[in-house]
Amino acid sequence: MKTIKKPVQVEINVKKSQFICSLFPTKNKKESKEIIQRLNQQYSDATHNCTAYIVGDGEGFDDDGEPGGTAGKPMINVLRKNEIHNVTAVVTRYFGGIKLGAGGLVRAYSKSVMEAIGEAEIVEIEEYDVFELVFEYSDIKTVDGEVRNNSLEAIDKDYSDKVIYQVISRDSRDIKKIFEKYSGKISVEFKNKQFLEKMSL
Structure with a gap:
C-alpha cells in the first residue's frame, strides 16, 4: 500500500480556470475533515473546493457545487487507480469565465490530482x-x-x-x-x- 510522505501542491490552468490541487497525508476522517475545513477557509474566495479522501476509517468525496460526478468522483478514482491511501486531496477552482462542460471538468479535476501525485514523494505503508x-x-x-x-x-x-x-x-x-x-x-x-x-x- 502507498501514501505520500509530505504535503504537496500543484497548479494547472484550463481555459482560464485555475485549478490548485493540495494533497495531504492523513490517517483518518477526523484529520481529513480538519484539512478540508482549513482549506475552505484559506480559499474562501474560490469558486469551488472539491475534495476526495481515502483513509484508515473510510473514504469520501464532494463536488462542492460542481455538476454531480464531475469533480470529487474523478478525484477519488485517480487516488484508487494509483493505489494511494491515507491521503486527502482538495482541488480549488477559480472560474475563468469559460465553461468546460462535464467532460472537461472530469478531465481537469483528474489531471489536477494526477499532476500532484506526480510531484509527491510516494512511500510504502x-x-x-x-x-x-x-x-x-x-x-x-x-x-x-x-x-x-x-x-x-x-x-x-x-x-x-x-x-x-x-x-x-x-x-x-x-x-x-x-x-x-x-x-x-x-x-x-x-x-x-x-x-x-x-x-x-
Missing part, C-alpha cells in the same frame, strides 16, 4: 499493531533490550511518572509473548492498528 508499554524507569534497559532483540519499533516514548512506550509490530502475538514473562512489572495494552511507513522489522 503497512498496517501495524500499536501497543502501549508502561513500566518503571528501572526497567528501561530491559525493555530496550527486548525491543531491539525482537525487531520491534518504538514509535513514541514518554517519560513522566512512569515510562510509556508506543511499540509496533506486524503480529500482536509477538509483543504479548515477549512481555508475558514480565507480568506485573511491564503493562502491555493493545491501542490500535495504524498504517505507517514500511519499516524493516
Whole structure:
C-alpha cells in the first residue's frame, strides 16, 4: 500500500480556470475533515473546493457545487487507480469565465490530482499493531533490550511518572509473548492498528 510522505501542491490552468490541487497525508476522517475545513477557509474566495479522501476509517468525496460526478468522483478514482491511501486531496477552482462542460471538468479535476501525485514523494505503508508499554524507569534497559532483540519499533516514548512506550509490530502475538514473562512489572495494552511507513522489522 502507498501514501505520500509530505504535503504537496500543484497548479494547472484550463481555459482560464485555475485549478490548485493540495494533497495531504492523513490517517483518518477526523484529520481529513480538519484539512478540508482549513482549506475552505484559506480559499474562501474560490469558486469551488472539491475534495476526495481515502483513509484508515473510510473514504469520501464532494463536488462542492460542481455538476454531480464531475469533480470529487474523478478525484477519488485517480487516488484508487494509483493505489494511494491515507491521503486527502482538495482541488480549488477559480472560474475563468469559460465553461468546460462535464467532460472537461472530469478531465481537469483528474489531471489536477494526477499532476500532484506526480510531484509527491510516494512511500510504502503497512498496517501495524500499536501497543502501549508502561513500566518503571528501572526497567528501561530491559525493555530496550527486548525491543531491539525482537525487531520491534518504538514509535513514541514518554517519560513522566512512569515510562510509556508506543511499540509496533506486524503480529500482536509477538509483543504479548515477549512481555508475558514480565507480568506485573511491564503493562502491555493493545491501542490500535495504524498504517505507517514500511519499516524493516
